[in-house]
Amino acid sequence: MLRPEQMSRVSVTGSRRVMDDVIETVHGLDLLHVTEYDGAWEGFEPGDPVEGADEAAEKLVTVRSLQSILDVTEEDAGPVQLVDDEAIDGELEEIRQDVNELDDRRGELEAELRDVEDEIDTMEPFVDLGIDLDLLRGYDTLAVAVGEGDPDDVRDTFAASDVDQYEVFAEESVMAVFARTDEATLQDVLVGTNFSELDVPDSDRDPESYLDELHSRERELEANLDTVEQQLEDKRIEVAGFLLAAEEQLAIDVQKREAPLTFATTENAFIAEGWIPTEEFGAFRSAVEAAAGEAVDVDELERADYTDHGHAESVEEVGDSGGEGPAGERSAHPAEDRPQAEEDSDSQEAVADGGRPAGATTAGAGGLVRMGHGGPPTVQDNPGPVRxxxxxxxxxxxxxxxxxxxxxxxxxxxxxxxxxxxxxxxxxxxxxxxxxxxxxxxxxxxxxxxxxxxxxxxxxxxxxxxxxxxxxxxxxxxxxxxxxxxxxxKGLQPHYLYYAQAWLLVSVVVGILHMVIGWSFDFAENLEHGFVDALTESGSWIIATVGLWLWVFSTMATVAKPPFMFEVFSSGEGAALPLGFTGFSPTVGMAGIGMFVAGVLMIAYAEGPGLALIESITQCFGHVVSYTRIAAVLLAKAGMALAVNLLVFGAYQHNGEFHLIFFNGMPEDPSWVIFSGLLNSSDPVMLIVGGIFGIILLVLGHLLVLxxxxxxxxxxxxxxxxxxxxxxxxxxxxxxxxxxxxxxxxxxxx
Incomplete structure (x- = not known):
């Protein structure tokens, strides 16, 4: 559980003649996390896609485009289908044509509908104005402007201008301005006024009848659009299952056809590398070699165990037969060691054409040369309830x-x-x-x-x-x-205050344990660098934290410590958890001080003396105290729930305890009452009103707390x-x- 599933780096080396069979088998196993070849080996090049990869990719793009147009989702899937290339070629083109025609028609209707809606928006002010459109243009001696704004402001501006003859026809904020002048002068006068000009539609119709025609056209377009939408919906229902199946089949086909792009290849051979769970190697090797026979070699090159920085530290180099031979017995690329004579066209064994990595002869762990970058992937190995x-x-x-x-x-x-x-x-x-x-x-x-x-x-x-x-x-x-x-x-009631104090201390103890576990994890990881490094890097924090809090919980300097620290875990009536704990002895406190000093010195040694003391106090004390938020939230949530219940049911306090009136009745002394509650009125009308509001408050209040x-x-x-x-x-x-x-x-x- 604490470590991920162990991974093995494997190499699949084979003749090009069996590459398709190997790809098919490896794909079906769904085990190999492929390492992409980085092109660093002399004599090897990344492979080329299998013939037909581009066509399959284009079809996949087409299918996904059709899914997007039809809004196909996983819920539209029908029964599992057997879809082959013939079925895809036969149906896909027909579906594409039908869907694209409907989609184009939908686009045309939507564009035309937008244009009509824009015209309607344009015409509405002219309908309000009530002047025929042919009267708003075409004059030789009059300049005309139509717009929206403040007619009084426009009239005042013209009255103060040099234009003697003008008229402003207005209907609320829409107006038409006629002036015996030229267009340029009219525009100059209108500049600076509350006037926003409108373009006059190119029509001789009266605005109201023209607007009616536009609305009629709008309804017609909407009906046609609904028809097309329904046709697309019918088509979606008809072909959604096929499109989902076709997408899946084409995605698989593209995966397989493009797989050689990650391989290192020569004219006659290929090499693929990747990571698989170690326990699956035997089954993986058997399946691949069963598919390709002696024309392929499957080797487990290493079992990964890496340091925190990703460098190979404790790598178990594995030889032939899944590690049955001595380490290093088998080359990472075994065909490199074969005589060139074996490279005849009839050979059934893997041939790597004598290629070898450029430059250095070894890299990585155990002298095993990697074909790409990157360490093993992480497969978290947790049981079901933990996942x-x-x-x-x-x-x-x-x-x-x-x-x-x-x-x-x-x-x-x-x-x-x-x-x-x-x-x-x-x-x-x-x-x-x-x-x-x-x-x-x-x-x-x-x-x-x-x-x-x-x-x-x-x-x-x-x-x-x-x-x-x-x-x-x-x-x-x-x-x-x-x-x-x-x-x-919970300790919210005054009578049980010592429980609240106890939960503060419990939060602190939980914080110490939680943080110590975290540093213990770090200690375990730092052991790779040696015990001394682990002790100074991680163990020092554990020693300092535990030491500091041993002193805090000791009876040394009790004047500076709240008394409840030594009461709530003791025994008797005021003890929340009667553990008999009344504080550690002064001897334990002195030992704690010694541990804290020793821890701080080791921290200073590991991280430098500058901020060692400040960081020690911040981590060892401040971070632990931050766990008291557990007790704080406990009391806050309890207080919110109590407030809701108090408002609805009413409550009184007696001898440090809260009692709800609705369940316990009114107290003997009215002075004990904190709030009478919405459900406790003696007036029938107020009881009904209070009951309605009380139920609403009860539900909403507790939902808020939730x-x-x-x-x-x-x-x-x-x-x-x-x-x-x-x-x-x-x-x-x-x-x-x-x-x-x-x-x-x-x-x-x-």
Whole structure:
């Protein structure tokens, strides 16, 4: 779980005559993460696509274009089909012609409809004006301008101008200005006025009848467009299944035909390299050699175990037969060592034409020459319940092959953090319901993973809710399950304040453990550089942090420490968790100081003395204290739920405890009442009104708490994971395992 699945670098060397058979077999196995040849070997060139690759790619583009035009989705898939080249050639061209004709017709109608709508927009002001269009142009001695604006402003401007004869016809903000002058003078007068000129349509019709014709044409075009849209919809229903199947078959065909582009080839041979899970090598080798016989060699070149920086550190070099011979027994490219005489056209063995890497004879681990860049891909190896949490790790980045995978720790801590902070059976059941819905209603792996996370987070929320005895903030659950005495309390009520104090300390202890696990991961990874490096780089932080907090929890300098630190875990009535802990002895405190000083000195040695002390305090103290946000969110969410219930049900306080009036009745002393509640009015009318508003407030209020639980408790828990935990050891940046192959959904080979 903590390490990714082990990967092996394999080489497939074969005669060009069997390359198609090898490609077909490797593609069907869906195991080989292909390394692209970088062109560095002397005598080898990247291969050429198999004949027909361009045609297949063009058809694939056509199919995807048709899918886009018809808006085909995965939900349109029909039964699995057997689609071959003949079927694609026979149907695709006919579908293309029909769809393109309909799409072109739709485009023409949409363009014409836009033009008519623009004309309608243009004509509406002239209809408001009420002057025939032929009266607004064509004069020899009059200049005319039509526009929108302020008629009074235009009249005032003309009155102050040199134009003596003019008239402004206006209907609200639309106006026509007639002036006995030339066009240039008219425009000069209108400059600076509240006037926006309109173009007069080229028509002699009266505006109202012309607008009616335009609306009639608009309806006709809309009807024709609806007809074409329906024809396209009918065509989509008819051909969607075929297009999805054709796309899948063509994508597979293009993959296979373009595969040689990643190979190193010569006139007579090819070499392909890549990574596969180590445990799959035997089956991979058997299948490929069964397909191509002695004309191909399949070798496991190495089993990867990389350092944090990607350099080969502990690589198990594997010889012939999947590692059965001594390391280095078999060349990475065995045909290089064969006599040139074996390169006759009848030979059935792999031939590499004597080509060899340019320059140095060795590169990488064990003298094995790589045909391209890049280390092994990362395949996270987590059991089923843990896998949904891989999506949370992916938010940061995929683990590098060399890194420890933190997913299992995330699985063990995130739901517990979240559940502890919300701690309510009602909310927990709703979170679980949301998670179940996400996993069952969506095909997206990411969304389904988030649904799995929600299921676990909701489960822990419900579990802590049972322990707290709360159901949507109501404590009646504690009376049903625990006879009124649940094993733990949130500490919101004054009577149980010591629980809130206890949760602050529990948050600190959890923070210490969480951070120590993170540094332990870093320690394990740094062991590759030696124990001393691991101790100074990672172990120093563990020693300093544990030492500092041993002193904090000791009875040294108790004047500077709050008394509850030594009471809430002790015993008796004021102990939230009766563990008998009243503080570590002064001897332990002194040892803690010694550990802290030793840790700081090692940190200074590893990172330099300049900021060692400041960083030590920030990390060892500040980062641990940041975990108290767990207790803070716990109290905040409990307070919000209490506020909603208080407004609806009413509450009073007695002896440091809150009691809801709706369930317990009015108190003996009215002064105890905090708020009488919307459901407790003695007036029938107010009771009905209060009941309606109370139910609305109850539902909306708890929905708000539910949502804020995600945005506060969820985000705070994620922050602790990403910043405080991941920040101690995790970088990410791994390569996703993307094997050469295709998982069929719409087609079958049989």
């Amino acid at each position: 949904p949490f891989e999506s949370l790790v992916e938010v940061v980045n995929r683990p590098k092959y060399s890194e420890l995978d933190p997913t299992v720790i995330l699985f063990l801590t995130f739901p517990a953090f979240f559940g502890f902070m919300i701690g309510d059976l009602g909310y927990g059941l709703l979170y679980m319901g949301i998670g179940y819905w996400l996993t069952k209603s969506f095909d997206s792996d990411m969304i389904r993973s988030l649904g799995g996370v929600a299921l676990w987070a909701g489960g822990f929320t419900a579990l802590f809710g049972i322990l707290y005895g709360e159901f949507f903030g109501l404590h009646q659950l504690g009376g049903i399950l625990w006879d009124g005495h649940p094993p733990i309390h 949502v804020l639980g995600i945005t506060s408790a969820g985000l705070q828990a994620v922050r602790l994971e990403y910043v405080e935990f991941f920040g101690k050891f995790y970088e990410g940046g791994g390569t996703a395992y993307d094997p050469f192959g295709y998982v069929r959904q719409y087609t079958t080979e049989d």
